Amino acid sequence: MATEPGPGTAPGPATDPRPTLAVWKFASCDGCQLTLLDCEDELLALAARVRIDHFLEMTPAEGADGERASSYGRGPYDLSLVEGSITTAEDAERIQHVRRISRCLVTIGACATAGGIQALRNFADVEDFLAAVYAQPEYVATLETSTPISAHVPVDFELRGCPIDRRQLLEVVTAHLAGRKPRIPGHSVCYECKRRGTTCVTVAHGTPCLGPVTHAGCGAICPAYGRGCYGCFGPTSRPNLRSMVAQLRHDGMSEQDIQRVFHTFNAASPEHAPVPDLAAEEQDSSRA
Ligand code: SF4
Numbered sequence: 001m002a003t004e005p006g007p008g009t010a011p012g013p014a015t016d017p018r019p020t021l022a023v024w025k026f027a028s029c030d031g032c033q034l035t036l037l038d039c040e041d042e043l044l045a046l047a048a049r050v051r052i053d054h055f056l057e058m059t060p061a062e063g064a065d066g067e068r069a070s071s072y073g074r075g076p077y078d079l080s081l082v083e084g085s086i087t088t089a090e091d092a093e094r095i096q097h098v099r100r101i102s103r104c105l106v107t108i109g110a111c112a113t114a115g116g117i118q119a120l121r122n123f124a125d126v127e128d129f130l131a132a133v134y135a136q137p138e139y140v141a142t143l144e145t146s147t148p149i150s151a152h153v154p155v156d157f158e159l160r161g162c163p164i165d166r167r168q169l170l171e172v173v174t175a176h177l178a179g180r181k182p183r184i185p186g187h188s189v190c191y192e193c194k195r196r197g198t199t200c201v202t203v204a205h206g207t208p209c210l211g212p213v214t215h216a217g218c219g220a221i222c223p224a225y226g227r228g229c230y231g232c233f234g235p236t237s238r239p240n241l242r243s244m245v246a247q248l249r250h251d252g253m254s255e256q257d258i259q260r261v262f263h264t265f266n267a268a269s270p271e272h273a274p275v276p277d278l279a280a281e282e283q284d285s286s287r288a
Pocket residue numbers: 028029030031032033083084108109110111112116117161162163164265
């Protein structure tokens with residue numbers, strides 16, 4: 001297990017007035033933290049405003065001071081972006097350290113905000129998954145569940161998506177620098193379809209689409225290409241799941257199909273918890 005260094009001991013340039021930024025990885029695919037590097041046109045301007053002090057994805061294994069890069073980092077950091085969910089006992093400890101050395105902590109992506117695709121284990125026996133995937137599961141140390149960062153430490157802001165949207169990420173960092181709340185709209189993907197003039201795939205073609213209950217942020221990419229949204233940005237704050245499930249049944253999905261379409265990147269979102277009961281009710285009423 002890595003050793004936890006004490007906070008506030010980093011030998012950062014004392015004369016550098018820029019706020020410090022750290023990027024952390026927990027159980028995840030790296031797609032969300034790579035979104036920061038994907039800000040190609042804005043990256044130099046961003047680096048002029050913040051000092052990226054901890055970002056293992058882009059920094060060398062050894063720093064200019066000869067010190068090895070560590071998944072713990074030293075801090076303190078003004079803004080921490082946290083990717084990934086908590087799936088091991090060590091990570092459950094490490095996130096406490098990250099919180100202690102971060103003035104502001106923002107979670108990025110479905111893994112960090114909802115447990116991610118790996119939270120499918122929460123609905124089954126993790127030992128079964130281990131036995132199916134690994135030749136020698138006895139060497140794998142893992143928790144029975146995958147949980148979001150907010151289940152372990154206070155989170156200042158949650159950015160949704162799988163992966164997150166680069167424009168929303170820039171808004172979060174910019175808002176932090178300006179000392180204001182990020183302007184991230186809470187409306188649904190449907191709203192984005194209307195704004196870009198996309199014909200509704202459900203109304204026009206009867207294509208099942210989770211857009212009405214999915215958080216905006218992607219720019220409604222999937223419907224723009226003629227396919228339904230499958231909810232990678234997670235639930236809106238108050239999704240009308242009863243109407244959504246009824247519409248999915250109307251569009252030809254079975255009870256099992258409906259449960260499966262909600263069991264992806266945001267499967268463990270508490271907002272999605274009523275789906276199995278609603279899908280069963282719809283199935284019963286269509287039989288009656
Ligand atoms: S939310 Fe999606 S893109 Fe981001 S780290 Fe998790 S799996 Fe990867």
